Amino acid sequence: MTSPLAWSYQHVGAPAPSTASRVVMRERRHDHLILRGGAIVLDEAVRSVLGLALPARPHELVQGDAASLQWLSPGEWLAILPPGDAHRVELGLRAVLGDASVAFTDVSAGQTVIALSGDDDAMRELLMKSVVYDVHPRHFPPGKGVTTVFAKSSVSLRRPDDKGWELVVRASFVDYVYRWLLDAGEEFAIGVERDVEDAVDGERP
Structure with missing residues (x-):
C-alpha cells in the first residue's frame, strides 16, 4: 500500500x-474503521472481537496491543487496526451484532x-x-x-x-x-x- x-x-x-x-x-x-450505533450494544461486540472496552466518556482513547478505540461523538467511535484488518473486524462485529442497528465505515484510504x-x-x-x-x-x-x-x-x-x-x-x-x-x-x-x-x-x- x-x-x-x-x-x-x-x-x-x-x-x-x-x-x-x-x-x-x-x-x-493502519486500517481505520468508524463505528456508529448504541454504546451498550456495540460495547459487548467490541469486547468480543477486539478485547477492548468501548470508550464511554467524551475524548476517551482506549489503547490495546494492536488496536485502539477513540470516542468521536455520541454514538460514534474510531477503531484503528492493524493493516488489512478492517474487513475481518467488521465481519466479526456483524456476526455478533446480528440485526442490531449499527453502521461501519472503512475510511482507511x-x-x-x-x-x-x-x-x-x-x-x-x-x-x-x-x-x-x-x-x-x-x-x-x-x-x-x-x-x-x-x-x-x-x-x-x-x-x-x-x-x-x-x-x-x-x-x-x-x-x-x-x-x-x-x-x-x-x-x-x-x-x-x-x-x-x-x-x-x-x-x-
Whole structure:
C-alpha cells in the first residue's frame, strides 16, 4: 500500500533523525474503521472481537496491543487496526451484532496517522505552535483524543501513552500537515523515520 506521504517524501524530502533530533515523526499505516450505533450494544461486540472496552466518556482513547478505540461523538467511535484488518473486524462485529442497528465505515484510504516521539518538552512546544487545544499534561493526559484545529487544517490529536503523540490526518491534508511539522520542528532538528517500501526513484530511506 502506497504511503499517503509518498509524494511529500519525494518532493519535500524526509530528513533522517540525528543525534540532535528532539522530535521524530513517523507515519503509521493502519486500517481505520468508524463505528456508529448504541454504546451498550456495540460495547459487548467490541469486547468480543477486539478485547477492548468501548470508550464511554467524551475524548476517551482506549489503547490495546494492536488496536485502539477513540470516542468521536455520541454514538460514534474510531477503531484503528492493524493493516488489512478492517474487513475481518467488521465481519466479526456483524456476526455478533446480528440485526442490531449499527453502521461501519472503512475510511482507511482517507486518512493516516503521523506519530511523534522524542523529548516531552520539545513535542509539547511543537504542538503548541500547531494546535489550538491545550496540550499541557494536566489537561491532556495519556488516554485522550480530540478533534482540533491544526494551523489552517484539522486533525484528531491523540496521546496514547506518556511516550508520544499521534495525529490522525485526512489524506487530503497530509502534505500540508507534514510540511508544517517540518517547518515548526526545525528548531528541534525534527527527523523522519520511514519504512523501506516508502523509498522512491531508487533512494534509500
